Amino acid sequence: MALTKLPKAGLGTGSVSSDQIEDGTIQNQEFEDDTLTSAKLADSTIANAKLSNSSFTINGTSVNLGGSITANANVEWQSVVTSNTTMVAGRGYFVNTTSGAITMTLPSSATLGDTISIKDYAGTFATNNLIIGRNSHNIQGVANDSLLQTNRASVVLVYADATKGWLSTDEHNVADLQLSAFITATGGTETTTGDFKIHSFTSSGCFSVSTIGAGAGGPSNVDYLVVAGGGNGGGSLARAAGGGGAGGYRTSFPSPSCNAGAFPVSVQTYPITVGAGGASSPTASPNPGSDSIFSTITSAGGGGAGNESVGTNGGSGSGAGGSFGSGDRTGGSGNTPPVSPSQGNNGGNSRGGVTPYCNVAGGGGGGAGTSGSNATSGSSGAGGSGSSNSITGSSVTYAGGGGAGGGNSSSTGGSGGGGNGNDTNSGVGTAGTANTGGGGGGGKNPGASASGGSGIVIIRYKYQ
Numbered sequence: 075m076a077l078t079k080l081p082k083a084g085l086g087t088g089s090v091s092s093d094q095i096e097d098g099t100i101q102n103q104e105f106e107d108d109t110l111t112s113a114k115l116a117d118s119t120i121a122n123a124k125l126s127n128s129s130f131t132i133n134g135t136s137v138n139l140g141g142s143i144t145a146n147a148n149v150e151w152q153s154v155v156t157s158n159t160t161m162v163a164g165r166g167y168f169v170n171t172t173s174g175a176i177t178m179t180l181p182s183s184a185t186l187g188d189t190i191s192i193k194d195y196a197g198t199f200a201t202n203n204l205i206i207g208r209n210s211h212n213i214q215g216v217a218n219d220s221l222l223q224t225n226r227a228s229v230v231l232v233y234a235d236a237t238k239g240w241l242s243t244d245e246h247n248v249a250d251l252q253l254s255a256f257i258t259a260t261g262g263t264e265t266t267t268g269d270f271k272i273h274s275f276t277s278s279g280c281f282s283v284s285t286i287g288a289g290a291g292g293p294s295n296v297d298y299l300v301v302a303g304g305g306n307g308g309g310s311l312a313r314a315a316g317g318g319g320a321g322g323y324r325t326s327f328p329s330p331s332c333n334a335g336a337f338p339v340s341v342q343t344y345p346i347t348v349g350a351g352g353a354s355s356p357t358a359s360p361n362p363g364s365d366s367i368f369s370t371i372t373s374a375g376g377g378g379a380g381n382e383s384v385g386t387n388g389g390s391g392s393g394a395g396g397s398f399g400s401g402d403r404t405g406g407s408g409n410t411p412p413v414s415p416s417q418g419n420n421g422g423n424s425r426g427g428v429t430p431y432c433n434v435a436g437g438g439g440g441g442a443g444t445s446g447s448n449a450t451s452g453s454s455g456a457g458g459s460g461s462s463n464s465i466t467g468s469s470v471t472y473a474g475g476g477g478a479g480g481g482n483s484s485s486t487g488g489s490g491g492g493g494n495g496n497d498t499n500s501g502v503g504t505a506g507t508a509n510t511g512g513g514g515g516g517g518k519n520p521g522a523s524a525s526g527g528s529g530i531v532i533i534r535y536k537y538q
């Protein structure tokens with residue numbers, strides 16, 4: 075039965091032993107404040123069973139009175155993590171990113187005071203980053219995932235509220251917990267258009283990515299335009315040289331969304347190669363343009379036009395040269411080596427073996443947009459047209475084929491920097507325009523030829 079409340083002096087010292095008390099009968103309200111001390115008990119102890127409240131809870135764990143618990147910074151450390159994991163409040167995680175980047179996702183629900191700890195187990199976060207997935211919560215008050223990218227980093231996260239979400243209360247070797255929403259990079263000539271940054275390389279250099287974007291608002295992809303150098307235009311002993319082929323033209327722009335980019339990048343430095351145009355040759359030998367390269371994207375140099383010869387292959391093929399003493403010749407093949415979508419088109423065929431000499435004519439160099447035109451009797455072939463691109467924010471046409479030499483009138487180079495052909499005795503075609511990948515124009519001078527235009531590499535991404 076329950077005890078009747080006693081006055082402060084109601085029990086003599088040592089007068090009550092625990093076996094005289096029924097289980098669960100002693101409650102706080104049965105005694106006046108400060109009236110029951112251990113000296114009043116015969117054995118100085120009361121078993122938990124004698125008490126109506128006999129345990130307490132720490133961090134979700136029930137502990138009996140008189141028991142013990144080890145509290146280690148409010149977290150229970152887990153065995154080493156080596157793969158993507160959804161975390162649980164009240165736990166600590168040693169994370170090993172030796173084999174690759176890992177995403178540790180925060181719990182889907184959280185309450186005030188929930189605590190999670192993370193530690194770089196192998197000192198590899200700088201090489202293979204650790205991403206903290208926010209799982210619909212804010213981190214440091216921002217709706218972005220977070221990034222640990224310094225070796226030996228550690229952080230303790232405590233949930234505050236819906237406004238600030240998870241806040242860091244203890245950081246070591248953590249440069250910036252918030253993951254950048256956008257790509258940050260340097261290299262080339264940098265310009266902007268709206269929310270996009272453009273890096274234009276008119277000569278070889280480096281595109282250095284220091285951070286990548288996260289989430290739908292700031293992806294880690296870029297768009298690119300890679301144009302190779304154009305081939306040289308030909309010279310001719312018999313008055314009919316072919317036009318140079320345009321440099322290969324490859325682009326991801328516009329990407330399907332015109333927003334997120336189509337080509338993924340990572341934190342690293344990408345060497346950029348801008349191909350030179352095929353050099354003018356004093357012997358009218360075919361000199362192809364040089365390749366342009368960004369990461370895994372290579373555009374092939376345009377085919378060079380020679381001295382009264384068939385066309386040569388390349389990003390776009392060169393036109394063939396014509397001569398009085400032989401028949402028609404075939405232009406070079408474009409899209410060599412083959413890629414999809416195609417990087418260029420074929421050069422045009424020449425017209426030969428016709429009289430008088432002025433009827434012998436060369437074929438036009440191929441362009442990114444169309445093939446070079448075939449020669450007809452007395453008319454040299456025009457260069458194939460290039461392709462327009464607005465990756466810089468303005469429409470620019472690149473990779474036009476060179477016009478051919480010979481015939482009764484000068485032929486035009488293709489739009490996009492293709493050089494014009496020349497029908498004047500001992501005349502030389504016009505060089506392809508620099509940084510367009512245009513092919514050089516063909517001429518009638520057996521001792522010289524026009525150079526091709528150099529290429530260009532342009533990279534675009536969302537930066538704000």
